[in-house]
Every structure is written in structure tokens, then in C-alpha cells.
Amino acid sequence: MPTPRSRFLGRGESGDDAAGGTAAPMDVSADKQRINRRMFLKITGWGSFFITMGVFLAGTLRFLFPRVLFEQPPTFKIGVPGDFFSGGPDLQDGHIRVYEQWKKEHAVWIVREGRRLYAMYAKCTHLGCTPNWFPEERIFKCPCHGSRFYSNGVNFAGPAPRPLDRFGIFLAGDGRITVDKSRIYRFRDFDKQGAYLEV
Amino acid sequence: MGEYQDRYEFPDLKFNVQRGKKRDNRMEKGEKKDMFVWPDLVVMEFLTAVALTIILIVWALLVNAPLLEVANPGISENPSKAPWYFVGLQELLVYFDPWIAGVMIPSIIIICLMMIPYVDVNPRGSGRYAFSLRKFALINFNIGFLMWLLLILTGYFLRGPDWQLYWPWESWTVVKKVEDNLWSPDPATGLTGLALYFGLGMIIPRLVSRDFYRKCGPARYTIVMLSILLMYFVPIKIFLRLAFNIRYVLVTPWFNI
Amino acid sequence: MSRKKSLWKRVRRSQVWRSVFRHDYTDTRRNRILQIRSNIFLHIHPARIPSHAGRIRFTWCMGGITFFLFIVEVITGILLMFYYRPVIEYAYQDMKYLRFDVPFGIILRNIHRWAAHLMIATVMLHMLRVFLTGSYKPPREFNWVVGVNLLVVTFLLSFTGYLLPWDQLAYWAITVGANMIRATPFIGHEGPFALVDRYHDIRFMLLGGTEIGANALLRFYVLHVIVLPLAAAVLVGVHFWRIRKDGGISRPL
Numbered sequence: 001m002p003t004p005r006s007r008f009l010g011r012g013e014s015g016d017d018a019a020g021g022t023a024a025p026m027d028v029s030a031d032k033q034r035i036n037r038r039m040f041l042k043i044t045g046w047g048s049f050f051i052t053m054g055v056f057l058a059g060t061l062r063f064l065f066p067r068v069l070f071e072q073p074p075t076f077k078i079g080v081p082g083d084f085f086s087g088g089p090d091l092q093d094g095h096i097r098v099y100e101q102w103k104k105e106h107a108v109w110i111v112r113e114g115r116r117l118y119a120m121y122a123k124c125t126h127l128g129c130t131p132n133w134f135p136e137e138r139i140f141k142c143p144c145h146g147s148r149f150y151s152n153g154v155n156f157a158g159p160a161p162r163p164l165d166r167f168g169i170f171l172a173g174d175g176r177i178t179v180d181k182s183r184i185y186r187f188r189d190f191d192k193q194g195a196y197l198e199v
Numbered sequence: 200m201g202e203y204q205d206r207y208e209f210p211d212l213k214f215n216v217q218r219g220k221k222r223d224n225r226m227e228k229g230e231k232k233d234m235f236v237w238p239d240l241v242v243m244e245f246l247t248a249v250a251l252t253i254i255l256i257v258w259a260l261l262v263n264a265p266l267l268e269v270a271n272p273g274i275s276e277n278p279s280k281a282p283w284y285f286v287g288l289q290e291l292l293v294y295f296d297p298w299i300a301g302v303m304i305p306s307i308i309i310i311c312l313m314m315i316p317y318v319d320v321n322p323r324g325s326g327r328y329a330f331s332l333r334k335f336a337l338i339n340f341n342i343g344f345l346m347w348l349l350l351i352l353t354g355y356f357l358r359g360p361d362w363q364l365y366w367p368w369e370s371w372t373v374v375k376k377v378e379d380n381l382w383s384p385d386p387a388t389g390l391t392g393l394a395l396y397f398g399l400g401m402i403i404p405r406l407v408s409r410d411f412y413r414k415c416g417p418a419r420y421t422i423v424m425l426s427i428l429l430m431y432f433v434p435i436k437i438f439l440r441l442a443f444n445i446r447y448v449l450v451t452p453w454f455n456i
Numbered sequence: 457m458s459r460k461k462s463l464w465k466r467v468r469r470s471q472v473w474r475s476v477f478r479h480d481y482t483d484t485r486r487n488r489i490l491q492i493r494s495n496i497f498l499h500i501h502p503a504r505i506p507s508h509a510g511r512i513r514f515t516w517c518m519g520g521i522t523f524f525l526f527i528v529e530v531i532t533g534i535l536l537m538f539y540y541r542p543v544i545e546y547a548y549q550d551m552k553y554l555r556f557d558v559p560f561g562i563i564l565r566n567i568h569r570w571a572a573h574l575m576i577a578t579v580m581l582h583m584l585r586v587f588l589t590g591s592y593k594p595p596r597e598f599n600w601v602v603g604v605n606l607l608v609v610t611f612l613l614s615f616t617g618y619l620l621p622w623d624q625l626a627y628w629a630i631t632v633g634a635n636m637i638r639a640t641p642f643i644g645h646e647g648p649f650a651l652v653d654r655y656h657d658i659r660f661m662l663l664g665g666t667e668i669g670a671n672a673l674l675r676f677y678v679l680h681v682i683v684l685p686l687a688a689a690v691l692v693g694v695h696f697w698r699i700r701k702d703g704g705i706s707r708p709l
Contacts, residue, residue, distance in 0.1 A: 065656065066664060066665075107272070126297065127632045141361065144277075145292055161296060239510060240501065247520065251528075252528075255567050260566075262566070262570070263555075264569035268623060269548040269624070271624060271627070276624050276628045281632060282614060284611065285629075285633065289632065297635065298636075298641055301635075302637070302639060309604060312604045313601045315600065316601070319592075326591050326703075326709055327707070453648050
């Protein structure tokens with residue numbers, strides 16, 4: 001029998017003072033059962049409401065991460081090893097040559113250092129501006145905040161926190177050198193397999 | 200609580216019911232405390248809107264909004280400046296790593312701004328200009344505001360190619376030497392320095408002005424002092440960089456400050 | 457003449473007129489109050505204010521000017537939307553079109569741009585004024601918080617709008633801005649303690665890609681023309697309402 005009082009209690013108020021009230025013991029147990037059922041409904045009700053809202057939110061967040069990107073394909077071919085290692089007097093250790101022809105389209109400098117070839121990402125490690133190569137001074141300069149890099153990409157001035165990143169580079173099955181922009185190597189990984197191509 | 204309700208709960212209602220009669224009496228006595236919004240204030244608002252419209256149209260006729268060449272990811276503008284209101288943050292990038300200058304500092308500023316009304320326990324000087332009653336709050340807020348302004352002015356007017364410092368009378372064609380002699384103290388020294396700064400900064404005001412600490416209570420005191428110490432850390436770091444060529448005050452394997 | 461006057465009188469007495477304007481216009485105390493109370497737009501004011509609050513010296517009028525500039529931005533912005541397409545191939549062309557061909561296009565764009573810059577300045581000055589007058593103190597704490605949120609939304613509005621012309625200025629300013637987000641601790645892929653790679657971090661969510669491209673332009677556009685203005689409008693509503701509810705215009709309480 002639903003008295004106004006029990007209905008009030010059913011809304012989740014403390015049931016303690018109901019025990020000291022005028023209601024008979026049987027009513028109290030009935031009340032408690034009712035409270036339990038109401039609590040259960042309340043928890044499942046609000047619970048499913050918030051879970052649903054949470055799922056909507058998570059779905060909206062996921063919605064913002066597209067699966068397919070219409071950006072440039074991550075790999076491109078730059079030629080055969082002979083194009084870069086044609087012998088000659090400058091092949092000795094430590095000599096560095098910077099190839100600029102892929103910068104415009106792919107934001108990559110191909111750099112040959114001794115017998116190694118690597119693909120340097122033309123993107124300042126500070127805030128992502130595109131540095132420029134100055135052949136006379138043999139350094140890279142970033143126009144945004146003045147970071148400077150040696151020809152091998154190592155930073156020596158300005159706010160850049162680390163040397164220029166490098167892309168994966170490997171010899172494909174057709175004998176041509178391929179740059180893989182989906183793999184990015186940072187300074188500590190420069191000596192890992194895949195960060196350079198040695199001939 | 201009762202008094203609080205009386206005063207604040209329904210000020211609008213109070214205005215209508217009680218103030219209306221009271222003010223009527225007072226106005227008859229010659230006290231002119233209130234003014235009618237219609238037409239006096241509305242006319243002022245209207246005139247302000249008209250003036251602003253004229254200013255905007257003249258401005259728009261005289262100065263064109265910039266439109267450079269089409270976006271080209273291959274060529275960075277030199278210098279490439281953010282819009283003026285973000286140039287202050289860009290200027291901070293010279294002195295801090297991006298995660299501090301671009302993320303932490305603006306977030307902390309916003310959070311601290313939102314906390315101001317809840318940590319300022321000084322009940323005086325509400326709703327009027329009263330410098331002498333709120334010296335502490337006003338001095339610190341104005342210093343922060345001025346710093347923001349100063350950073351914007353420096354970044355906007357004094358930075359040239361490669362984000363180098365150029366005075367207004369200097370030509371941008373002159374190539375400036377980059378700072379390549381920066382150094383960082385070893386982690387132990389850096390950590391000690393930071394610990395000293397924040398430790399002493401937290402303790403000394405408490406010893407000097409016990410009254411301030413008592414009024415605030417521990418939680419508010421910590422928040423207030425921490426925000427103020429963080430704020431002054433920015434010019435201190437800038438000073439260390441400019442005077443001693445210190446790049447980071449604390450170097451760790453995970454992040455640098 | 458008299459016939460004209462009587463016609464005017466008849467109009468004023470007509471049911472249509474009286475259904476729109478509920479009171480006459482003679483200058484009485486009652487009508488001054490009714491003018492405010494019976495007009496939905498003017499009703500954001502109280503009928504009377506303390507006389508100091510009507511002085512520019514006290515309020516600097518910065519909040520009001522900011523609101524006016526917001527309205528200017530909405531109107532000019534909607535007009536610009538008729539010509540602007542947020543697609544890489546067209547965005548810059550449309551800007552040129554607006555600038556060199558569309559009648560009054562250049563002036564609309566200029567007003568939109570300069571009013572935006574002015575709005576940032578007035579919003580900051582408004583904050584300064586409110587701080588100087590201690591108008592964030594109880595019971596106005598929450599309204600200060602709403603105001604700080606409005607400041608942030610104003611900055612974001614300006615920031616998202618900056619990319620839309622798709623010129624060099626826009627592209628590089630946003631590049632620098634977006635790359636700062638990359639350095640966010642934990643949820644940015646280059647921040648300290650990064651938990652995610654560059655395909656799943658907060659920058660990717662904002663740009664819809666790893667670079668500033670077609671998705672980024674569209675996202676910034678949607679944020680700029682609907683999400684943020686709507687947020688600003690709601691917050692402005694709350695802000696104004698709370699001024700009235702929290703003790704009225706700045707004055708000692």
C-alpha cells in the first residue's frame with residue numbers, strides 16, 4: 001500500500017528514519033523491497049542513459065578519425081643506386097651531398113653521406129615549417145623560428161629540439177630505391193635498419 | 200545565509216519591489232542615483248553602434264585585409280607570424296618548447312583566470328575602481344596583462360626573418376647571427392634551482408604575511424601562490440636565456456623545461 | 457495635412473498597430489519602463505540602472521562593443537558564405553573573386569577581418585575592466601567564468617577563420633598553431649609521454665589528417681561558421697542573463 005511517505009522514500013532518500021517511524025514492521029520490509037526495486041530501476045535507467053550518451057560521444061569522437069586519407073601515397077621511387085653512387089672522388093667518408101629535386105613534391109631531401117643514403121623529412125622538428133637548404137653555407141635554415149641544421153640534418157642553433165627526422169628508405173624488388181613516408185625515424189633510430197640505404 | 204539570500208538571491212526582484220519605492224522617494228529628495236535606460240542609455244548604445252559602424256567602414260575602405268599567394272606547403276613564409284593576438288605565444292616559443300609555450304602556458308592561463316573569483320578572498324572593492332583595497336590582486340593581474348602585451352608587441356614589431364630581433368630602424372636584409380652558444384645546467388642543478396624557487400616561493404609569503412595565509416586557508420593559498428610563481432617563472436626563464444644563454448633550466452629524458 | 461495626420465492616427469489606433477506596440481510613446485515614467493519591458497531586444501536591460509553604469513568612464517563600453525562586433529561578424533560572415541566554398545581547389549579562387557569582382561565583396565571581407573581583430577582587443581579590454589572594478593567578486597563568480605569561456609571561444613573563432621582564405625599567411629600561421637597541438641602531453645604524438653601515434657592524436661582529430669589539407673579546411677570552416685558561433689551565442693545569452701541575476705550591472709554590492 002503506497003503511502004505518500006513510502007513514495008517519498010522511494011526516490012532514494014535515506015530509509016533510516018522510516019524504521020523509527022509509525023509504520024508497522026511488515027510495511028518497513030515492504031518499503032525496503034520497494035526501495036530496492038526502485039533503486040535497481042533507477043540505477044539501470046540512469047546507467048543505460050549515461051552509457052548510451054557515452055557511446056554516442058565515443059562514436060562522435062571515432063567519427064572524427066577517417067579511415068582513408070586522401071593524402072599523397074606514402075611511398076615513391078627516386079631512382080637506382082647508380083644515380084647517387086656513381087663513384088668519383090667525393091665518395092669518401094664524411095662527404096655529404098644534398099639532393100633537392102624531391103623537396104617540392106614530397107617534402108624530402110635525399111642526402112648522401114659517404115656510402116649511406118637517407119631520406120630527410122623537410123619539416124622543422126620545432127613547429128613543422130619547411131626549412132631551406134643554403135648550398136653556399138652548407139646548412140639548412142628554418143624561416144619560422146631560426147633553427148639551423150648541418151647538412152646531415154643535425155640541429156646546431158635555434159629552438160629545434162632534435163635533428164631532422166628521416167623516412168624509411170629501401171631497395172625495392174625492381175632495383176629502384178623507394179622512400180616510405182609512413183615510417184619516420186627519429187634521431188635515436190638513425191642507425192636502425194631501414195633508416196638508411198648502404199651501398 | 201539569510202542575509203546572503205536577502206541581498207543576492209533575487210536582486211532584480213528586489214530592485215523592482217523595494218528599490219523602486221525607495222528610489223522614488225530618494226529621487227524626490229534630489230538624490231539622482233538611478234537613470235532610466237530608455238532613452239538615455241539606449242541612445243548612447245545606439246550612438247556607439249553608429250560610431251563603430253562608421254569606423255569599421257572607413258577602416259575597411261582604407262586598408263585591405265591581407266591576401267598573399269595561394270597556400271604552398273613547400274615554401275614557408277619568412278618570417279611567418281601568427282595573427283597578432285597569438286604572437287605573444289609565438290614569442291614564447293623562442294624560450295620554451297612547444298608543449299610548454301603552445302599548450303601548457305595557455306591552458307594554465309585560462310584555468311587560472313577561471314579560478315580567480317574562487318581564490319580571491321578579499322571581499323572589498325567589489326564593483327568599483329578601488330586600487331588601494333586590492334593592491335595584491337591588481338598588481339599581479341596587471342603585471343600579467345602587461346607581460347602578455349609586451350610579448351605581443353615584441354613579436355609583432357621587433358621580430359624579423361628567422362624570428363631574429365630587429366629594431367624598427369634596422370633593415371631586414373641584414374643577416375643576424377643565431378644564438379649557438381646555448382647551454383643547459385645539469386639535471387641536478389636544474390632540479391635544485393626549480394625546487395628552491397617554488398619551495399621558497401611557497402614558504403616565504405606565508406612567513407612574511409601570516410594574515411594572508413590565514414585568510415586564504417591552505418588550499419587557496421597553494422593555488423594562488425603556485426599560479427603567481429608559475430607566472431613569474433616565464434619572465435625569469437626569459438631573463439636566464441637572454442642574460443646567461445641558458446636553454447633549459449631542467450633537462451630530463453622525457454621533457455625539457 | 458490634417459487628413460494625413462488623421463490617417464496616421466487611424467493607423468496608430470488600428471488593431472494591427474496596437475497588436476505590435478502595446479503602449480504609446482508619450483514621455484512618462486511608465487512608458488520609459490514599458491519601452492524596455494515590452495521589447496524583447498531591449499529587455500536585456502533593466503528599466504533603470506545606477507547612473508554611474510551609464511558612464512563610459514566606468515564601463516569603457518567594452519562588453520557592449522564586443523557584442524556589437526559579434527553581430528557585425530555574424531552578418532558579414534553570413535554574406536561571405538554566399539560566395540566562399542571551403543574546398544582547397546576553390547577557397548583561394550573565391551577569395552580572389554570576392555576581392556576583385558563581387559560587388560562590395562572586398563569591403564565585406566575587410567569589415568569581417570578588421571571587426572574580428574577589434575573584437576579580440578575589446579574582449580581583452582573588457583576582461584581588464586571587469587578585473588579592475590572587482591566585478592568578479594561574489595555573487596558574480598560564475599559569470600566571470602562564463603566570460604573567460606567567451607574569451608576562449610573568441611580566440612578560437614578568430615583562429616579557425618584565419619585558415620579559410622587558404623593563402624600563405626593562413627597556411628603557415630595554422631601550421632605553426634596546429635603543430636603546437638602536436639606537442640600536447642599524452643594526447644599529442646610529439647608531446648612528452650605521448651600515448652598515441654600521429655594517426656590517432658588530438659592534432660589528427662582537429663585536422664582530419666596528418667597534414668593541413670582538404671579535411672582540415674572543411675573542419676575549420678564548420679567550426680568557424682556554426683559550432684563556435686553557436687557556442688558563443690549560447691554563452692553570450694548566459695552571460696547577459698547572469699549579469700541581471702547576479703546583481704545587475706557592475707556596482708558595489
